[in-house]
Amino acid sequence: MIKSNRKTIYSWALYDWANSAYTTTVMAGFFPVFFKQYWASDLTANESTFWLGVANAGAGLVIALLAPMLGAMADQGGLKKQMMLSFTSLAVVMTAALFLVSEGQWIMAVLVYLFGAIAFSGANVFYDALIVDVAEHSDLDRVSALGYALGYIGGGILFAINVVMTLHPDWFFLADKAEAVRWSFLSVAIWWGLFTIPVALYVHEAGETGRMGWLASARAGFHQLSDTIHHLRSLKQVWLFLIAYFLYIDGVNTVAHMAVDYGLSLGFDSNVLISALLMTQFIAFPAALAAGWLGGRFGAKRVIIASIAVYAAACIWSSTMQNANDFYWLAAAIGLVMGGIQALSRSMYARIIPKKQSAEFFGFFNMLGKFATVFGPLLMGVASYLTGSARFSILVIVLLFAAGAIVLYYVEDNVQREEV
Template sequence: MQENKKTIYSWALYDWANSAYATTVIAGFFPLFFKSYYSADVAATTSTAHLGFASSISSLVIVLIAPLLGSIADVYSLKKRYLFLFSYLGILMSAMLSLVGAGEWQAALFIYILGNIGFMGSNIFYDGLLQSVSTKKSVDFVSGLGFSLGYLGGGVLFSINVWMFQDFEFFGFEDQATAIKASFISVALWWALFSIPLLLFVKEDKSTHISTTTKLKDGYLRLKKTFSKIRQLRHLSLFLVAYWLYIDGVDTIIRMAVDYGMALGFDSSNLILALLLVQFVGFPATLLFTKISEIMGTKGAIYLAIAIYLFIIMWAATMMEVWEFYMLAIMIALVQGGIQSLSRSYYSRMIPEGYSAEFFGFYNFIGKFAAIFGPLLIALVALVSQNSRVSIASISILFIIGAILLYFVDEKKGEKELKDALT
């Protein structure tokens, strides 16, 4: 256990670092640029489907590798090494997006898929280090600190990127397209720079020098043993399924909000500004949800967030004016970081020490499996109905069923079940 301020803030600062990719690339400029530049001659619903399928493919890759790599990382203390390998992939692909030309949507999607794999893969091991830098008493605060710094860091760079986009001549760019490409490079530099404190100050036991084949074999055997027991753990299994459903809705909204706004005909500048607003409201709101959890309990605060998301979806399906998009952006900002942070810390309490990366491998397995289904649902409904409002409304069922299953989860019983199973 390394619970001291330097270690905690060094760990949390990684969220500040890689959230630039989540904000500028995933949520902001890539969906905008993909529709207006990479696939400008493609029908709107078709480009929405392409984007949804790309998100699903990258999530599927993480689903397939997350549990095994998490198991290996636990056995051989490789969480930091794997974190930086995936980070390097994400950083490189973010910079590579700047080299893709107009109309080259296939190349853009290929690079985007690889970049998402790097981003999501690094988060497996970042989450896995949470137990190393916190205690059960402080885990809500530490987890919330990471998400809140992520909102702030992502917002700071994104505000600069938006300025570059809107006032491109001031920065010496030929046009807005060049400014967006430069923003992709800035994400890579930002991510690399602010990852350094975690590399230097978050300590992990030195890994055992052993062959890759042996690591894979040992990791697989441990994974198989743990997976067979997880199926018998009622409370942990229920939470993972509930989380899979409601976080599916959260991730889908993050990835598809700008695309949805463009499908409704809203101006891209308004959409980008609304997204920027999310970042700066999300910073204090995530910390506020930590305080709410102290009053309502972690589970109660998650329920509050789910209820607000259901209201957001119903409003989004009927909105007509751009001011409504701004209002919904604020509401999303109030709950997005809270539900992500508290879900992570709630799950962390049920995991015995020494199994963090492995079980967070399953956690990310579930989260990314959800990220396959949500965008895929949006893509298919958009193609079948040719109606963006119908596709966004369909997400509500995921929150409803997830909330019902969460009701039957008992955190303390889940922790006891898991300890008994692993001894």
């Protein structure tokens, strides 16, 4: 049973439902393809890939560098919700602006996407940090899991609708597939803005009534961040968790980012791969809820380690895949654990960090999340190059999962938080 205020909890969790439409429809689904075929059709394939990579890397680098400072500023000024809504507003506007970018305007598309991706990631820093203000200590696992579960189902529903729009634009009184994709971007902006309203109305943070001005908050945040970095080595459980998280979430992100490429390298049809990814979204919905219950019953750390084991086993098994049905089974296995491992990582971290500095510490958390897509793809690339085998390359990811699980084993799940 969740003991926290239910209206506040569901209002907070609905933001995951809201912004997940961006990750599915825009980031993972339509933008990469539409950029190559519509906005950057005059560029070569290598050139368009380069600029898309620049946009993604640039957004990740900016927010990774700024997140701890912005988090400290929000903590000191009681600005977590205000800053989340500010970043969200910018992200919604940028997403809607994609509708207005004309064919061939690839520079404008890159810039709009860059600012939208920065704003999306920035808003997530403060959204994650607000969990300590909306949930009781004993409810953190279930509440975090509820957010991820709603995110998977919400993002999946709108993405499914948008896919139908592009396959049958005439059903929606649209001229062609290109117009359907542009309207899909606009639908994400509307969806995102609409389902953010409950957060604005019903979620409140501690210290919100006595907040500082933005300039005073920035000064106070800078001093707080300096003190935290100086004292971080004394918070053994925090930095130990962050090391473990960096390792195993790198494996998780690598599986997510490289799955389609791996399937294509084995000769599977692209329609099979897209169908499997969509199936994963809907499996992850009930699985994330179940993980929240299991975390509350057996402890978040145990469930995370079990999820890591499933990921490692899936990597080993995937090296033997022979047909499309095998890929569907792999997608189902990943769907069972991908929501839980992310949700319980968030709640376990929230449990061990100082509550009054949650945004600052989630800044570090999100910073590592941004950098945690480096070693996995690099290991896969090197292994594939040296062995000439795509199947062998997937096995090296098991090393990241094993290292992460070993470090996580030494993290105490229910340590008492101390302010620094």
